[in-house]
Amino acid sequence: MTELILVVEDEVRIARLLQIELECEGYRVSIAGSGHQGLEMYQEQQPDLLLLDVMLPGFSGIELLRRIRAGDPDTPVLLLTAKSSVEDKVSGLDLGANDYITKPFQIEELLARVRAALRLASGRRREEAVNLLMAEDLELNETTREVKRAGRSIELTPREFDLLVYLLKNKRQVLNREQIMAAVWGYDYYGDTNIVDVYIRYVRKKITLDHQPELIHTVRGVGYVLKDAP
Structure with a gap:
């Protein structure tokens, strides 16, 4: 236009x-x-x-x-x-x-x-x-490091941001804790993999506003997947 x-x-x-x-x-x-x-x-x-x-x-x-x-x-x-x-x-x-x-x-x-x-x-x-990652009404801009859902800004810590980037770049793929740990925390991190569960909860809570559909889903016995709401 x-x-x-x-x-x-x-x-x-x-x-x-x-x-x-x-x-x-x-x-x-x-x-x-x-x-x-x-x-x-x-x-x-x-x-x-x-x-x-x-x-x-x-x-x-x-x-x-x-x-x-x-x-x-x-x-x-x-x-x-x-x-x-x-x-x-x-x-x-x-x-x-x-x-x-x-x-x-x-x-x-x-x-x-x-x-x-x-x-x-x-x-x-x-x-x-080019640097915009999306799922439903969730938007993440890697250049400006802005995260929005339904137009509302979401504040994330640097680690939470990196975790969400990884999930969005692998949308619809089921990721186990070890994969997430290696990508977000690095291969030289030797802490407990439960840290992944903790940060998943943090991010899930922050991006689920006003009872909107959840985008991060738990796959029992495997790990997590980020996908559009059905």
Whole structure:
């Protein structure tokens, strides 16, 4: 699907120019004329990129950026700033803006920066997808070490994380304690294999939220298997 760009700009002439040029490049475009409207449209539409004017009615573009970055570190945001507003540029970059464009701007430069920001975001998503392990609504990202179930974050210790990685990479395979011990604790670990049972309980409890179906199952006399709920 074509990328959606949200333009938050209160100057109607500039907003219309950006819409025409971006749509000519093949993007879908939405326009908001204030900080409040920009926040509402961002939440409703989940755009792929924001072009955000700093000087806005309601609340500023810097405040809108702050609110967006409080829960979304990834969506590219390009600031439109006045030529002399060094403070706005610094504040915006410190809050997580990906780039800034100084008014008055050349449309070719703006389009090039939009393309670059979208390429970078797409590359990050592909990299994360390669390192994403899943079972049902459980997601584990090896790159960011984030674990979520049904969108809710789960905190794991380093050992619990390594155990869950191993189980997910061997999904639907029954693994005995010795296999798990060797993979997660290492061949030179000489402790009791009951430690596997203890950590399985820890992980199972943490990833089973709100009475969701269990994903880690005990195979009596053999070991454990992680598989999707029937």
